[in-house]
Amino acid sequence: xxxxxxxxxxxxxxxxxxxxxxxxxxxxxxxxxxxxxxxxxxxxxxxxxxxxxxxxxxxxxxxxxxxxxxxxxxxxxxxxxxxxxxxxxxxxxxxxxxxxxxxxxxxxxxxxxxxxxxxxxxxxxxxxxxxxxxxxxxxxxxxxxxxxxxxxxxxxxxxxxxxxxxxxxxxxxxxxxxxxxxxxxxxxxxxxxxxxxxxxxxxxxxxxxxxx
Amino acid sequence: xxxxxxxxxxxxxxxxxxxxxxxxxxxxxxxxxxxxxxxxxxxxxxxxxxxxxxxxxxxxxxxxxxxxxxxxxxxxxxxxxxxxxxxxxxxxxxxxxxxxxxxxxxxxxxxxxxxxxxxxxxxxxxxxxxxxxxxxxxxxxxxxxxxxxxxxxxxxxxxxxxxxxxxxxxxxxxxxxxxxxxxxxxxxxxxxxxxxxxxxxxxxxxxxxxxxxxxxxxxxxxxxxxxxxxxxxxxxxxxxxxxxxxxxxxxxxxxxxxxxxxxxxxxxxxxxxxxxxxxxxxxxxxxxxxxxxxxxxxxxxxxxx
Numbered sequence: 408x409x410x411x412x413x414x415x416x417x418x419x420x421x422x423x424x425x426x427x428x429x430x431x432x433x434x435x436x437x438x439x440x441x442x443x444x445x446x447x448x449x450x451x452x453x454x455x456x457x458x459x460x461x462x463x464x465x466x467x468x469x470x471x472x473x474x475x476x477x478x479x480x481x482x483x484x485x486x487x488x489x490x491x492x493x494x495x496x497x498x499x500x501x502x503x504x505x506x507x508x509x510x511x512x513x514x515x516x517x518x519x520x521x522x523x524x525x526x527x528x529x530x531x532x533x534x535x536x537x538x539x540x541x542x543x544x545x546x547x548x549x550x551x552x553x554x555x556x557x558x559x560x561x562x563x564x565x566x567x568x569x570x571x572x573x574x575x576x577x578x579x580x581x582x583x584x585x586x587x588x589x590x591x592x593x594x595x596x597x598x599x600x601x602x603x604x605x606x607x608x609x610x611x612x613x614x615x616x617x618x619x
Numbered sequence: 620x621x622x623x624x625x626x627x628x629x630x631x632x633x634x635x636x637x638x639x640x641x642x643x644x645x646x647x648x649x650x651x652x653x654x655x656x657x658x659x660x661x662x663x664x665x666x667x668x669x670x671x672x673x674x675x676x677x678x679x680x681x682x683x684x685x686x687x688x689x690x691x692x693x694x695x696x697x698x699x700x701x702x703x704x705x706x707x708x709x710x711x712x713x714x715x716x717x718x719x720x721x722x723x724x725x726x727x728x729x730x731x732x733x734x735x736x737x738x739x740x741x742x743x744x745x746x747x748x749x750x751x752x753x754x755x756x757x758x759x760x761x762x763x764x765x766x767x768x769x770x771x772x773x774x775x776x777x778x779x780x781x782x783x784x785x786x787x788x789x790x791x792x793x794x795x796x797x798x799x800x801x802x803x804x805x806x807x808x809x810x811x812x813x814x815x816x817x818x819x820x821x822x823x824x825x826x827x828x829x830x831x832x833x834x835x836x837x838x839x840x841x842x843x844x845x846x847x848x849x850x851x852x853x854x855x856x857x858x859x860x861x862x863x864x865x866x867x868x869x870x871x872x873x874x875x876x877x878x879x880x881x882x883x884x885x886x887x888x889x890x891x892x893x894x895x896x897x898x899x900x901x902x903x904x905x906x907x908x909x910x911x912x913x914x915x916x917x918x919x920x921x922x923x924x
Contacts, residue, residue: 558730559701559741563748563798565791566727567783567810568857575857576730588788601794603802606705606749606764 443497471502624721636898674734699728716774724779755803784821831895843879
């Protein structure tokens with residue numbers, strides 16, 4: 408899932424400055440993250456109105472990253488959108504761009520920070536699990552990904568900063584290489600960690616590419 | 620092999636080697652390096668110039684090496700994977716070789732979040748093991764990482780790597796050394812040794828696998844200058860293991876500086892006795908001036924060519 412967090416309300420107010428504003432949420436990731444579901448859109452509406460910023464209307468797209476669905480759903484809100492000076496999108500970075508592609512003359516504001524592709528550990532607690540690199544190498548590491556989970560993206564880890572299972576950059580962060588090591592050890596396959604892993608082929612990355 | 624570096628010569632002749640670190644300045648004044656290096660002349664076989672260590676911007680390691688070369692001192696250029704991709708790394712090795720650098724130490728590098736530009740984007744296109752393998756291929760097979768041929772001049776580099784016997788998982792630390800050797804390391808510089816018991820455990824395993832015959836291991840020595848520095852290293856520098864007894868010695872000393880010197884002096888003498896250790900690497904952070912006394916009083920001075 409795409410993990411987002413809502414921007415600070417002060418930053419959102421600074422970007423909006425004055426209304427009216429049309430609000431857009433998303434039925435999928437942003438709903439699960441509690442950053443852009445119906446509950447959050449209504450709460451945002453209230454916050455803006457408390458600041459005397461008019462909200463001309465709102466919609467939850469299903470999901471915001473679906474271009475054709477968005478066009479269809481937004482048709483029913485054209486009056487509200489035309490009356491708005493700004494469109495505030497509470498969805499991921501993709502959702503914001505799909506909306507701005509549809510309304511290419513409107514001022515579209517992002518109300519979230521898009522963080523990573525991750526796993527829901529508990530409510531409101533997410534961990535990064537994938538860097539969308541275009542060439543999955545997890546078969547080499549027992550279904551674990553050091554590209555997305557090691558801050559140095561090492562393929563021949565751990566580095567010299569792994570202490571007590573924690574990463575050198577933060578004691579809150581598990582060293583993924585420690586986890587990889589323990590999993591191989593448990594399986595009696597530590598020899599597999601002794602093979603030198605070749606540099607990653609980043610040309611397989613789909614960054615900037617369009618693909619089916 | 621065949622870099623013809625002085626360091627390689629010393630090590631291949633079975634003599635006990637000494638390298639010393641020269642930290643480049645946070646500024647462009649070459650005099651800072653010249654002054655430090657002049658103090659250390661005759662105290663080491665080669666001098667390491669660090670590459671933006673702890674992710675703090677400093678004068679570049681390549682330029683630092685150039686300054687040493689002009690002084691007729693032999694540099695060990697350190698290069699980290701944090702700030703350059705494979706194109707820049709390979710290019711810098713060609714450039715370093717062209718100006719006369721013969722020893723290079725390859726590290727993955729401290730994470731950028733530790734330094735004075737925590738907002739920087741880390742590169743980490745390669746890790747140190749991959750980079751070492753690439754440089755060995757450039758040197759021995761005349762090819763770049765892509766397989767493309769080197770046209771004019773293969774870099775004759777004596778390849779160094781770092782090893783940290785004190786990091787976790789301890790059980791994997793000798794395997795990792797073995798990977799670095801397999802990748803192409805000619806010499807190894809260890810993390811600063813304070814925990815001699817743990818270091819000996821690591822060396823036992825190194826010897827039992829015969830790795831000390833395949834690579835030259837230099838033990839890391841860092842004289843502790845003050846309680847502040849000791850605390851910083853003990854609690855904040857990743858991968859450093861300062862046992863409580865050493866910490867207490869510095870903490871309770873009337874003169875922490877002289878206590879730090881004594882600890883380093885004793886450690887050198889202990890490390891010299893360890894089978895399979897071929898030299899030491901001294902990192903005297905902001906205390907380079909102590910190195911001449913240290914090598915003299917441990918009978919490592921003067922360094923003969």
